[in-house]
Amino acid sequence: MILLSFDIEEFDMPFEYGKSITFEEQIRISSEGTLTILDLLAKNKLKATFFSTVTFAKNATAIIKRILDEGHELASHGVYHSDFKKEHLLESRLALEELSGVAVTGYRMARMMPVDEQEIQKAGYLYNSSINPTWLPGRYNNRHISRTYFFQSGVLQLPASVSPISRFPLFWLSFHNLPLWFYEHLVKRTYQKDNYINIYFHPWEFTDLTDKERFGFPGYVSKNSGQDMIARMDKFMGWLNKQGYPSGTISQFTKNIPLA
Template structure:
């Protein structure tokens, strides 16, 4: 199963590069990108999971309705994107359930940072997908963690997909920077080995990020954003469908693995 997921959040990433961005602009940019994603998913009639912060959800009630009413899954990405306290785990779950009218069963920590699994269980989540089981200098050092799903503290852990053997990450930055043919080869290899694929993206990738003075992003972040990102994702989904890979939400995936 293809687990497409999108971390929809207030667009605060420019702060990491020493740039200021108004809150209204953070919401507007992520809103535009979320609409582009939903339009693509509608076009291809595939379902995905949206990990949303409460801060963003409160500012896009119409899109929260669109996500849930069109059969996508809403999950928690925390209360705020750049602030975390353990109590936010339960608070974000309850608030997103209030805003959406849907049960929230999954969690992904902002920036895929570590999170206490006991706290995840106490907050009532079924699954956690906050692990990138690879090595990236200054960000992740997770070669000791399973590449594929496992259970810890009674919570199902579903790491982001990395290739077999060398554990090359298949997340958003790889998608931007690799030739599409190579990315597809890695996807095929990983899917054949694991029988599922868990890859994640963000709404702001689907907007134009080329203004270095405004955002401060290096070339490897800016590459293939905006219209190019929409075209590449359109191509990827079309190719996956041509391979007869099934798409589903994390909740769909959990149903299939627990039924075995």
């Protein structure tokens, strides 16, 4: 199964590069990007999981409704994107459930940072997708962790997909920087090995990020953003359909995994 997921959050990433951006602009950029994503999913008849912060959800209630109305899954991305306390695990689940009226069973930590699995279990989540099982300088050193799903502390762990053997990450930065044919090749190889793909993106990638004075991003972050990203994602989604891969939400996928 193809597991597409999108981390919908207040767009605070410019702060990491010494730039300022108003809260209103953070929400606007992420809202516009999420609507673009929903349009692409509808066009290509694919389903996805949206990991939302409470902050974004409260400021984009119509978008959350559309996500659910169109058969996608809502999961938790915390209360805030740049602030975390263990209490936020339960707080975010309850707040999203109250706002949406649906059960929230999945969690993803902001920036795929480590999170205490026992606290995840205590907060009532069934799965956690917060691990990138690869090595990226200054960010991740997770080559010792299983490439594929496993159980820990009673919670299903669903790492982001990486290629077999080399563990080349298939996350959003790879999608922006690799030739699309080669990215698709890695996806196909990984799917053949694992029988599923778990890849994630963000709504702000669908905004033109090349203005370095405004956002401060290096070229490897801003490459193929905006209209280029829209066209690239549309082509990729079409390719997924041509391969005949089934598409679904993470919750749908996890229902077929026996409990540990």
